[in-house]
Amino acid sequence: MGRFVWMICLLLAAPAAAEGLRVATYDPGLTRKGPGLLLRDIRRDDPQVLAAAQVIAAAAPDVILLTGIDWDHDGLALAAFAQVLGQAGHPMPHSFAARPNSGMPTGLDLDGDGRTGGAGDAQGFGQFTGQNAMAVLSRLPLGQVTDHTAALWRDLPGNLMPPAAPDDQRLSSTAHWDVPVLTDAGPLHLLAWSATPPVFDGPEDLNGRRNHDEAAFWLHHLPRAPFVLLGNPNLDIVDGEGRAQAMTALLDHAQDPQPKGTFQPEQTGANAGQGGDPALDTAVYDPAGPGNLRVDYAWPARGLRIIDSGVVWPAPGESLAATVEAASNHRLVWVDIDLDSMAAQAGR
Template sequence: MGLRAAALACLLAGPLGAEPIRIATWDPGLTRQGPGLLLRDIRARDPQVLAAAQVIVAARPDVILLTGIDWDADGRALAAFSALMADAGLDFPHRFSARPNSGLPTGLDLDGDGRLAEADDAQGWGQFTGQNGMAVLSRLPLGPVTDYSDRLWRDLPGNLMPAVGPEVAQVQRLSSTAHWDLPVMTARGPLRLLAWAATPPVFDGPEDRNGRRNHDEAAFWLHNLPHAPFALIGNVNLDPTDGEGRPEALQRLLDHATDPMPRGAWQPPQTGANATHAADPALDTGDFDEAGPGDLRVDYILPARALGIAGSGVLSPPPDNPLAEAVARASDHRLVWVDLVMPDPPPPLAGAALR
């Protein structure tokens, strides 16, 4: 058999073998009431911090987006938290974080209460710059990140921004936390993580400012989807079936992506607000107050349709599982993971010389 025939036989035999890549997203509750306090607690091996590290080690992701971790300019808190997991056998040599919009001052009285420099007057709610930001930890190399977080809300085509004065419109960013296009460099080429953490669609008045912003934070990606393998990932802060919010943009994103419907192994008794919910409780990722919204699905990984899905899940072990205590102690969110298979590289061009 000649070289050309042998190559053709290999192509026709089926896809090349590929190991799944486990990506995850989680709000680990690593936010504090002032700058520097998270680093203090990591160094002191605070029980909540240790619980968060234990959960991630148990999930063993190749890449994880953290949607609730305080940012500092030198990245010391993220490095210290990563070191805790390295000590437990899970090394993330590649990290990314950037200053989020949460807590970033605008210099304006956005809530109209006559006072400046409050949490409600920041680009995204926050008591200090960097509170409750985002970060990525990865076992795989990361490529150059495109950070869209400075885009103005008014510039999104078809935006639902409520009427505001020109002074506000000229400074108000769309992202309450951040929007990142972050390449993960796999053996089969880059996987683009389209990451964001949206404002909850509540805590406002009849103008529905937060509900409109939550919608538009998802709608942003409808105008910025890459022509490459991607996964939409993050804390969307929206349940498409239960709770408040405008799910239209999230539903339109599913025209371009697949919903693996990750499920948890255990759900609490469906009492209180949960008893009124219509969605499958196994899909819930937020363990919220029964007297309030109840448990909701708010954290998502939505891979592009070209990607294979080898498995998925929500890390919610039953109470008798040794991990259950750490899961409950760390956060009111649950870690979501999906095992992705990158598509085969394109075949060589017809007629190309084989050597």
């Protein structure tokens, strides 16, 4: 009896397991070459769409930022995908999406090809308005979103905007959002963005400069509340070709949990010459070109306690491996945040 009572006392004295909020970001490859085609594919139970839903359901996030999904004015594609996700066993009834800069016409010849109206002439690269946009899906209610997408590049303090860029050029190639997730511990602000790749330009380095400034934007817009820097900055801070200074500066305010996948492909070609930990990579690219890179991030604010983190990248033959590969060349990144630390940081 004494031994039994002693064990009960130990159990009662043990601290309760921390309650966590799982935050994720993922480019699910839900973009198509024309308006309405994504909705068509969702309604047809396209295998790639179903695979993306299965990856998200397996990760079971409380809230997720999708950085590769086409936007339409009535939100039909997002609503249809949310329904598919519910059928996959992970309902996320709350959502936010807004018109992005990708594909938004400017009437200018921004890419210098002598024509207007092309994908490179939009506020952000896109063949049609809303191509390759962003969306948030959540199990929890969302608060009022602050949408910074219309902010002009020239208005960013210390910007690297080339002199030849037009004055009405927007900074966001896709969007910049501050999305509050309403939890019992108070709101958690998702500082969400998806940047232009810092390549595919000329000696003026327009894309490299813009990519840098899209990250630098958050240095001037950090809330006085718990937050997570979340999305696809399109820059590997170790092995990428772009300017990493802004991302590095953000680490004065946020922490890098360094989420890792359980599998890394054989390090051949460009991968063999990289300096970063391959377990941190989040996207598969041509080994003859850039190689695999870490371009998707979830960085909680300093002071928030991280319970766990990871990248959904199973080894070949493991459960979900084929589904992950069929869905997208990107991998889902997640981080679990202790709700008690959120409440403490918010002063509750």
